[in-house]
Amino acid sequence: MKSPVFISSFGTVSALGQSKAEIWNNYKTPKHFITKHMFGNKEAFAAFLPKEVRNDIETLRNTNSQYGKIDESVLFAIFSARKAIKEAGWGNDKNIGINIGSSRGATGLFEKYHKEFIKNGEASTQASPSTTLGNISSWVAQDLQSAGPEFSHSVTCSTGLHAIANAIAWMQAGFCDKFLAGGSEAALTPFTIAQMKAMKIYASEELDFPCRALDMKKKRNSMVLGEGSGILALQNQNSEEALGRITGIGYATEILKHSVSISEHGESLQKAMRMAVGKKELSEIDAVVMHAPGTLRGDLSEVNALKAVFGENIPAMTSNKWKLGHTFATSGILNLELAVLMLQHQEFIDVPFSEISKIPSKLENILVNAIGFGGNAVSILVSRK
Structure with missing residues (x-):
């Protein structure tokens, strides 16, 4: 890197909640936020967003008739980006770059439209435009009315950190002084869970902690899926409010x-x-x-x-x-x-x-x-x- 880049804010939603205080308090407690749910006709462990966060996101959906047509992964990103912009104090700045990606993309809508196609033999008008990967950054740019560069990508599970690398490259090349970068995922669907189980990597044991990450004595795979979105507000210039330096x-x-x-x-x-x-x-x-x-x-x-x-x-x-x-x-x-x-x-x-x-x-x-x-x-x- 030519010089450090500064983190102005985070906008995240996950099983831990959405505010900085709530998230930190939930990290401080030794409990986990993984529970069992029904996916189709089978049970599996998963970590969903809290009900209060869900309600706030649904309130956002109801503010725009167009938001009823977009996938949850896109809606999560819009919600997180608004949070990041507000906490960074960038409300009046439109020259902001956007790079937000997703590993799975519009999972829920894709499965919905594919099911309809199998049943009826025809695709919905919204099937293609609402499931393309570029939806995430494009909709965030539309929501924020930003004027900077915007692009989406997928590099599987390293997508979010790749977005940061891309954003910093654009910033240090002089295209933009500020960037929103991150990832969004709403893939807790029966088909996605079934895919993970098919690879024999999913948690199946009834334990106090179903996911045994960094338990080097475990005898079985124990991955568990969660949902959430995370957007960073990055800037070239340091400030008193900056949270840290990359x-x-x-x-x-x-x-x-x-x-x-x-x-x-x-x-x-x-x-x-x-x-x-x-x-x-x-x-x-x-x-x-x-x-x-x-x-x-x-x-x-x-x-x-x-x-x-x-x-x-x-x-x-x-x-x-x-x-x-x-x-x-x-x-x-x-x-x-x-x-x-x-x-x-x-x-x-x-x-x-x-x-x-x-x-x-x-x-x-x-x-x-x-x-x-x-x-x-x-x-x-x-x-x-």
Whole structure:
């Protein structure tokens, strides 16, 4: 990076809620927010948005007749972007870039329209325009009436952190001084849950903590899906209100033997973390908010990558997926939010059942990881303001 980029605000919704105080309080409690739900005719663990957040989002939907036609993933993003803009104090600024992505896209609407097609043999007029990937950033731009560049993308579960990397590249190239970047996901549908179960990676055991992210003694895969949206307001200029500094970005893709596999020692994560750390001493990295999806291979690969990069002096490790589920494209943004909150409060949130999640002696620089199908890894280094 040519110079640090500053985080002005977060606009997030997840199983933890929506306000900074509520989210931090829910991180402080040792409980999780994963429950069992019916998906079709089968039960599965999942982490849905709280009822109060749902009600607020439905209120937003009712403010515009067009919003009745858009997917929940798009509506979540509009809601989060409004929050980010308000908290950043950017209400009168229209020259804002937008890069918001999604791993699964308009899941609910796509399944609805496909079901209608199978039944009737015809597609709805809205089937194509309401399910294209570009819906998310385009609708956010429409809602905010922004005049800057806007684009959407999907890089599976690393989508949110890729959006940050893209936004910073545009900002440091001089196209825009301010950017909204993030991810949105509303994929808690029967077909999506069935896809995860088909890969044999989904949680099935009735335990106090169904998702065992960073439990290195687990014998079974334990991934659980969640829903949510996360948007960052980023700017080139520092300010008194800035929440933190992004001081490094790393990215890499590894050659895979299988479309959903990751190498035993997480080669792409190693490269991404080294690039993000840059010229800093490894000893300056205090903690890592890990991707750690709760799968046997995924968790072990990331721990191995950390050992390869840091040797015996591994930073403190934590994850939030045991608490709020894996939110696909949004997960990296929620990881970054946790990192910033820990830096602000100078308090480490560990994984209560993990023997390797140890409290660090200080919190100044935190790495944030994300990796998705296809071996696309991203690491972001965030530093205390």
